[in-house]
Amino acid sequence: MSAKKSNSRFQEFWDDFRREKSGLIGLGILAVAILVVIFEPLFLPYKDVNEGNWRNISYWEDNSSAAPPAWTNIFTSKKSAVSTTFNSPEVSTEEDPNYGLVTTYSFKYNYKYDLPPLDLIIRAKASGMSLFLMELERPDGNIVPVGEQFFEGLNEDQIRFSMDTDAASNAYEFARQFASEEALANSDSTTIRPTFVAFSETGSDMLSARVPLKGTYTLRIRVPSFITDDSNNVLEDLRLIVTGRVSGILGTDTYKRDIFTGIVAGLKWALFIGLATSVVSVLFGVMYGIISAYFGGFVDTSMQFVYQIFAGIPVMPLLIVLAAIFKPSIWIIMGVMIVFSWTGSVMTVRSMAFQIKEETFVEAAKALGSGKWRIIFKHIAPILLPYSFASMALAVPGTIVYEASLSLLGLGDPTIITWGQILHDAQNSGATLNGLWWWIVPPGLFIALMGATFAFLGFAMDKILNPKLRTR
Amino acid sequence: MSLNDNDVILQVKDLKKHFTPHQSLIQSLAGSGQKRPIKAVDGITFDLRRGEIFGLIGESGSGKTTTGKMIMKLIEPTSGTMVFNGEDVTHTDKLRTQVYRRQVQMIFQDPYASMNPRFKIRDVLQEPLIIHKIEGDNQKHDEMIIKSLTEVKLNPPAEFMGRYPHMLSGGQRQRVATARTLILNPMLLVADEPVSMIDLSTRAEILAMMKDVQRDLGLTYLYITHDLSTARYFTDRIAVMYLGRIVEMGPANELIDNPIHPYTKALIEAVPEPMTGKVDVIKELPISGEIPSPANIPPGCRFHTRCPYAKPECSEQSEPELMDAGNGHFHACRRWKEI
Secondary structure, three states, rough: OOHHHHHOOOOOOOOOOOOOOHHHHHHHHHHHHHHHOOEEEEHHHOHHOOOOOOOOOOHHHOOOOOOOOOOHHHHHOOOEOOOOEEEOEEEEEEEEEOOOOEEEEEEEEEEEEEEEOOOOEEEEEEEEEEEEEEEEEEEOOOOOEEEEEEEEEEEEEEEEEHHHHHHHHHHHHHHHOOHHHHHOOOOOOOOHHHHHOEOOOOOOOOOOOOOOOOOEEEEEEEEEEHHHHHHHOOEEEEEEEOOOOOOOOOOOOOOOOOHHHHHHHHHHHHHHHHHHHHHHHHHHHHHHHHHHHHHHHHHHHHHHHHHHHHHHOOHHHHHHHHHHHOOOOHHHHHHHHHHHHHHHHHHHHHHHEEEHHHOHHHHHHHHHOOOHHHHHHHHHHHHHHHHHHHHHHHHHHHHHHHHHHHHHHOOOOOOOOOHHHHHHHHHHHHOOOOOHHHHHHHHHHHHHHHHHHHHHHHHHHHHHHHHHHOOO | OHHHHHHHHEEEEEEEEEEOOOOOOHHHHOOOOOOOOEEEEEEEEEEEEEOOOOEEEOOOOOOOOHHHHHHHHOOOOOEEEEEEEEOOOOOHHHHHHHHHHEEEEOOOOOOOOOOOOOOOOHHHHHHHHHHHOOOHHHHHHHHHHHHHHHHHOOHHHHHHHOHHHHHHHHOHHHHHHHHHHOOOOEEEEEOOOOOOOHHHHHHHHHHHHHHHHHHOOOOOEEEEOHHHHHHHHHOOEEEEEOOOEEEEEEHHHHHHHOOOOOOHHHHHHOOOOOOOOOOOOOOOOOOOOOOOOOOOOOOOOOOOOOOOOOOOHHHHHOOOOEEEOOOEEEEEOOOOOOO
């Protein structure tokens, strides 16, 4: 053994580890996962999701329901409008014949799809009162009157105008200019979709043929000067949300939630639950095994008896019962998992500790006057520690899957987001029957990926560290 | 023996260690296989004089290491007494044991195994200081470590402190092991075959170092070995053990030049001597066979099964006690005058 190599145990470990391809893959994925957790705000499309908004229906109301991922457009012949948000309107002032001086906020939307968006939503935060005069200018020069809306008594409230629900009659009026009598007779303002009218070529059959009119649309919101001049009236954060038919990287579920957001926000919980539970339970198990072996005799016998009891109790039914009795909380779930999963490493550690305690250096330490605990913590535990690292990594997938299984049964902690809960919601909503694969495959795949990552790491460490268990 | 009590540092009297083998529940219920104690040490008596090197010699299984461990208080004696510095230390409480361990230290046989492979030499040597809460910060401890490394002639000491045991040779390790025992300023050192696992070329060096240390610090050694040649060179007095009992005891030169007990004679015969003209001659040993099981000790003189001079009386009469042959030479053979 060269002197340089043995200078640092870690260096030696790393030299071996580098040769394990699966271990490097595991390490790589884990590094990426940790980076994602650290820089989560950069990845999250919906930043407030961690503040209890995952189950807040109104938080997600501007999204489309059960929309496939945006990239599915690549594989379809008819391209669907993608959900988009416009945050910075162009602001100008102009003269209006009815209201005098007005401030105009205009959003430009480049429509290049075959299937129109489901809704156009105008949102802002406002105080005092406000009057919106809204119209949509089409690429062919026609103007769809979207509507006039008056808001009052606001105090930094969110205001929302949905074209789909609030502009139906105006859109119908627009269609009447072009559509045939026959087509109009078969419909009224409640049966048409305003966005279909607004994004189709004009003509007598525009209500049924729906030929898309591609090009740049301009949505104008005019606010009269008598509103803007009063300093009590504040209007800020004005934005246009185009609710498309396809949305985001991983689509949305039937509750209109963005699945990609759920996956990213669930990653930290998967890592936390997996690592915290396995680290605590393996450390406890290792110490239990060492103490049982070192003291031997009656202590060993009684500790083995307790071990047999814990090892014999099936965890899953117990977790189900406990989660049903108590309010499901992640701490209780993790606590129970720790209480029943520390048994995994006890027997191996015990047998190894039996061997180490007979080593001469342990006897030498005794001859020097070492106490029992000094021998356990200074001489035996450090030798078994590498083994426990491998066990920890190998225990992580189990705990992630346990939590997911509980969540799948509807016994997860409702205050957090986990992949298992996403799967649970998908199952409850019949995602499989309705073909919403983007709701089922990603969380399942990520549970498997996290499990595989730690299994890779664990196997690689096991391979390297276990032969080193011999003490000289 | 006309020894002043002050000259005796450790008095061992009729010390015994009987191990009871484990039996399974079924075995003990069925009553098959009676519990037969393994008599590893079966009543030994000797005195260690202050400042001497006392050799305990015997083949494997003779109980010499068990004796050392009992003196080290690593195992509890079954019966008998040990008096250290006028105080009975056979059974002591935790606090007294801790004090005793500062005064009595042990060097182990295997220098490769007696140090934690994860400890640096510095940590190995600092451990006794931490255990016994020796005053001083790390710097003070470092000074003490350097001092004891210098005592065992590991130079330069500072260079060795940062190394791990596996980076040292066997001889260097045994020096470190000696330094570890010296750091607490003990009075008695139990050295359990300290050179048996070291290269022949370095054995003499290590023994010379140990002897220097002993002379400089006025230590007493209990030197446990199976090697007569180093014992003669190293020790002042020798006791020969066979199957848990001392069969002969006396001054080193006297015992080796004029052995009385047939077992001692056989041991001395067995030492190979390089001699011209005797290249391919293998010595014929007067004794044969293996040492009997300590669980089944022969009646009468326990050596009679292997003794070339054994007569029926040896097995029929009771076990011979140590007898004085003059000049501090003791033996346990009733037929010594005839042979």
